[in-house]
Amino acid sequence: MNDNLNVNDSAPGDSNDDLNAYEILAEFERYLRFERDLSPHTVRAYLSDVTALLDQLNGRLEGLDIGELRAWLADQHGAGKARATLARRTACVRTFTAYCHRRGWLAGDPGLLLGSAKAPRPLPAVLDQKQAQTVLNAPPSTGDPKDLRDQAILELLYATGVRVGELCALDVDDVDRDRHVIRVLGKGRKERSVPFGIPALRALDRWCINGRPIWVRERSGPALFLGVRGGRIDAGTVRRVVHARLAETEGTPDMGPHGLRHTAATHLLEGGADLRSVQELLGHASLNTTQIYTHVSIDRLRTAYRQAHPRA
Template structure:
């Protein structure tokens, strides 16, 4: 690639993508999922430019995004590609591959903020009180992880990463490593503690193997539990409760946040518990509560 400026800089396409990948992983510490998505986006942009960075300016960026829009890409995808383009051009400018950063002139495309589906408090109670079998290790594990997901609102990746020593039974908190390797402590209640104790005393020892390590939750073969298994557990338990929406672990996170706010918790406390970097992300749950209130009003008030 021949790049403009005071002098031409020749950069190979594979070198650009490889260096950008290392930047995203090592310096930005983005998740593997986000890295893969960003590299796909950069590949699309480079394909649009026939593999050349030379001539990349704001007009090219806007034309590329317009083509994506015309191809029917979802607003969420366009928002991510806009964010990726801005990150990519800033990186290329810092490396000297672009004489200026055209991404600075690119507006932010915002994805629609759809209100998440949540359980009401009676449904959540029914999910956690649903028959859980005869005390086999799988049933003890499933009950413990369901209780902990709802009690803490942690992400499924955070739950799977928990080690035995991350549970502080004296203070009833778990130590969670969240996005961006930011650590936080999240409290939980007595039902979750009892379920964890039953799993750790009567269930986990029967599944422990050499490869188990310190993992809190295990799969049937003794390895650390994976997100797919947790999702299957949540879907199966919700299917036992009549009227409960079908959702995964993130639905329990949404439900926990909504119920905290309905119970009087302040927004910043919920932000801290959930590990949100921005208060704007947490504010969606206030809209969920308002919509639920409106629905109840329309159903119950004679002059609604």
């Protein structure tokens, strides 16, 4: 990337010093991390997109307008980028130009004129209730800490629908055994309480009483779930646990922790839970995000109707 990015600092209150591309990206990264509080994955994706845009502009913000933005996105489309990728890059560009305008690096905000690309939202794969029961009804544990931990992870993921990152961040004190709830720190550092049932409580007790003490080390701290070396468990390990258990169960679709989250939400709605309650449990900021699970339930209902009704 050209590192001679010159920005016209002509806005009132700003200095006239030129900023190079690395400084622009560093400032934007700080904004995304500390003001927007976006996840590290999203920050990396946004910085990659902005770098690609600046490369298209030969490392300069001067002259950036709606025509340039549309041309850049058109090139992405012509290169065969997926609609989901284009939607993310559109959102990134709009965030970037708005930030640059506020800092006085752009006289106007061309991103305001950029339409929002809609990414398709395919229905998520989920387990049916019989499959979920089969997956969770594991053979009797030998008492091995890994077996106890893995069973507790699966039970809690299905019982609560928490995100994998939320599960990994749980501490021992986040579990309220008397009230059957866990305290979760979700996106945007928003805290919520999520209930769980008796099977998850029993699995957690077996892990915490008979498994965790064997693996705990000084470096373990308060982490609820541990790796074999005593450190806090990571998302990759949780994903392997879920994939491995599903692979052992014939006829189940391959999915990771997010698939169990989809499954939990779908089964809640099928059991009569209202959409607002499911939104709160999952920690969705918008009800629109939760509504996809109603589509899953309707799709299942339609399938059952076709199979069972004589005049379907």
